[in-house]
Amino acid sequence: MKKLASGLVRLMGGFFLLSLGIVLNCQAGLGLAPWDVLSQGLSRILPMTMGQASMVSGLVILVFDVLMRERIGVGSILNMIFIGTFIDLINLVNNSLGLIPAAENLWAGILLLVLSFPVMAVGMYLYMSPRLGAGPRDSMMVAIKRRTSVPVGVCRMIIEAVVLVVGWLMGGTVGLGTVILVLGNGPAMQCCFKLFHFDVAAQPNESVADTLRTVWNAWHGSAAQAER
Template sequence: MMKDIIIRFSKLLFGLFICSVGIVMLINAGLGLGPWDVFHQGVSLKTGITIGQASICTGFVIVIFTSFFGERLGWGTLLNTVLIGLFMDFLMLNNIIPVVSSLPFQIFMISGGMFLIGIGSYYYMSAELGSGPRDGLMVVIAKRSSKSVQFIRNSIEISALTVGYFLGGFFGIGTVIIALTIGHFVQLAFKLFRFDVSKIHHRFIDDDIRWMAQKIVEIKNKKAA
């Protein structure tokens, strides 16, 4: 049991960090941000907080909203909400990933960033500790509408992009490239690891609470006996 927990959380943390590296590479490529990061940057510009902090705040708002509609939370959901933003700020504030301006390097950064997001998504999702907040939002809306998941996801990202643009977030050709191709990079990573998302069985926080309660009862029963 403990070994399984350590493996799951190790994969989760590694995946979230790799995703953060990929996101910062997309930002530092300088050709335009991904749809959600356009929104995060817009919030950052209007409030004075960092992009990472904007990501964290947005994640918590989404988690609270989806919780009201019965979306179950996993430890991965909460850690995704917090750590992606913290890792992004750490990488950006310490200038660990360079900002590039030459087109060949910009293309390399965008391609490499999306590939790393795909790899990170595999490790994060294969930990089976709950969906990220934005994926949870998609699931909640999908359950309550007759629209396809693809339509809902696109609508959410277009909405985030539009609001972010009017808040001052950076929209560019890179934004279009990311929006059109990120799914292919994620799918490529899943194929490399032979990962079938249909076989995911998440473990949620309420599962752990029930497990702990059961163990406490068992311990009390043993003492009473």
């Protein structure tokens, strides 16, 4: 149970850092991230908003993950809830205090993007290392990594490049920052994983059922001890 509690704390820390990295990207003002380009492209050819397009693409990828036998864990569910929540909270605080000002020129924008790489890489490590489940898009990266000899950073770069091209062909907006994100995020994440000796594909994630079983066993054990 202590291991689960520690893992959940790391999950939340990871989600916060990922959200902070996304806010840094937005404040850079140099273009949408690859998955956002796809969502925007979908919203331009289908009667849906970018938010709805993001949810639809997430659900489609989730089905792919299940077919690839990736386990859907507590982290997968919390990912979809808390990253958006933390982004809103960080933006709320930033709008009041101005801690992360919007870039006023190209070089300031590039600096914010580069700063986001280590922030998001550590966030990825913190939320994936407890192996409580990854979000739909990260699970797809893990699934491909498990079945190939391609390094995890290259997997992410290839996925985001394909997503970027598809989104652009559908009318999504691509900027200099978009290209920088594609080329930088994957290698930064791979370096971070190597630094912490973390192999994302070394063992399967814990499923929701596994986590519930852990909680039940811990509660049942505590109840049995209390009766003695």
